[in-house]
Amino acid sequence: MPYWYYDKKDLQNTPSYREGIPNDTENRYRKEGARFIIDTGSKMDLGYNTVATGVVYFHRFYMFHSFRTFPRYITACCCLFLAGKVEETPKKCKDIIKVAKSLLTEQKFGTFGDDPKEEVMTLERILLQTIKFDLQVEHPYGYLLKYVKCLKGDKAKLQKMVQMAWTFVNDSLCTTLCLQWEPEVIAVALMFLAGKLSKFEVVDWNGRQPKHNAWWDMFVEDITMELLEDICHQVITELIGATRIGKIVSKINVGRSQCIKWIAL
Numbered sequence: 001m002p003y004w005y006y007d008k009k010d011l012q013n014t015p016s017y018r019e020g021i022p023n024d025t026e027n028r029y030r031k032e033g034a035r036f037i038i039d040t041g042s043k044m045d046l047g048y049n050t051v052a053t054g055v056v057y058f059h060r061f062y063m064f065h066s067f068r069t070f071p072r073y074i075t076a077c078c079c080l081f082l083a084g085k086v087e088e089t090p091k092k093c094k095d096i097i098k099v100a101k102s103l104l105t106e107q108k109f110g111t112f113g114d115d116p117k118e119e120v121m122t123l124e125r126i127l128l129q130t131i132k133f134d135l136q137v138e139h140p141y142g143y144l145l146k147y148v149k150c151l152k153g154d155k156a157k158l159q160k161m162v163q164m165a166w167t168f169v170n171d172s173l174c175t176t177l178c179l180q181w182e183p184e185v186i187a188v189a190l191m192f193l194a195g196k197l198s199k200f201e202v203v204d205w206n207g208r209q210p211k212h213n214a215w216w217d218m219f220v221e222d223i224t225m226e227l228l229e230d231i232c233h234q235v236i237t238e239l240i241g242a243t244r245i246g247k248i249v250s251k252i253n254v255g256r257s258q259c260i261k262w263i264a265l
Contacts, residue, residue, distance in 0.1 A: 002132045004060060006179050015066040026067060031174045031238075033058050033072040036103065037080050038173065043099050046080070046089055048170070052139045054083035055173045057131060063179065064130050070123070071111040073104060078123040086135045093117050140169045143187035143219075151215060152204040164194035168235050175234050181227075188216040188223060189231035 016026045034055045041051035057079040061070070077096050084090045097116045101109050113119050148162045168190040172178070177186055195202060205215045212218055 002134050004134075004179065005181065006063065008180070010063075011176055011179060014063060016062065016068065019066045019068045021067055026062075027176075029067050029072050030059060030062065030176065033076045034174045036073055036076045036100075038170070039103055040077070040080055040096065040099050043103070044091055044095070046084065046091070047087070048141060049139060050083050050087040050089045051080070052141070052173060053087055053137045054080040056137045056139075056178050057083060057127065059176060059179050061127055061130050065126075070126075073100065073108055074112055074116075074119050074123060075127075076100075078120045078127050081120060082124055082127060082135075093120050096120070138183045140172075140183040140187035140190065141166065143184045144169065144191060147187060147191055147215070147219060150206045150218070151202050152206065153200070153202060157198065157200045161191065161194045161198050161200050164198060165190045168193060171238050172235050175238050177231060177234055181231065184220055185223065185227070186231060188220055189228045190235065192216070192228050193232045193235065 012023050014026060016029075017023060021029075037054045037058060038051055041054065054076070058076055061075060061079065077093075077100050081091065081093055081096055094117055097112070097120065100112075100116075109116075144162050144165050148158055151158055165187070169186070172186060172190065181189075202215050205218065207218055208215075209218070216223055
């Protein structure tokens with residue numbers, strides 16, 4: 001099976017970068033493509049797994065190809081089209097394109113050319129080859145549900161924490177975290193972040209052993225505070241940049257770093 005995780009040096013030396021696209025611009029293109037998949041999936045009533053799978057395909061694709069060669073919105077449609085089939089929630093290509101046209105400006109939709117359906121269908125073959133037909137993708141959502149079942153404490157607070165973590169997982173799709181860490185690691189980090197923001201500390205859990213310093217030690221070994229902080233920082237940066245975020249109301253410490261607490265309007 002292909003190995004889909006990269007260090008930050010690799011993420012800065014992509015095909016797009018080698019073709020003259022600055023890293024900041026590429027990150028913006030990735031975010032726009034991911035957000036477009038999320039918005040299109042939402043309009044088509046596709047489930048979170050289908051949408052997330054499409055986004056992961058999208059991020060993986062651009063580790064091998066440049067945004068100069070493959071416009072992001074065509075690729076995004078193709079990734080969602082393939083994800084729908086893989087997750088058994090198929091949508092017709094023409095219907096995805098119809099929604100895409102409603103979401104994009106005339107200029108952006110112009111990148112689809114004279115025959116948008118043919119563009120997407122042709123790209124699907126390239127996408128399949130690029131991701132090496134490795135179609136099954138795991139996401140952090142299932143791990144959130146697995147972890148919370150083992151935690152002890154006030155049920156209402158636990159529910160609030162996992163709901164917040166779920167939202168953070170959605171936001172993480174607009175970052176490259178899925179190219180950096182396994183879904184179980186991302187789930188731990190975003191549960192940790194949600195616990196900090198909701199001021200709920202997990203002090204006991206089912207199956208606890210003396211060797212466990214924190215609840216996540218039972219599920220994933222060797223997670224350092226530095227790693228948790230790094231993942232949290234990437235998601236917080238995405239949240240601060242998102243226009244739908246409400247007021248920044250306070251700062252709280254997460255280890256040695258500062259984390260922004262926010263409340264949605």
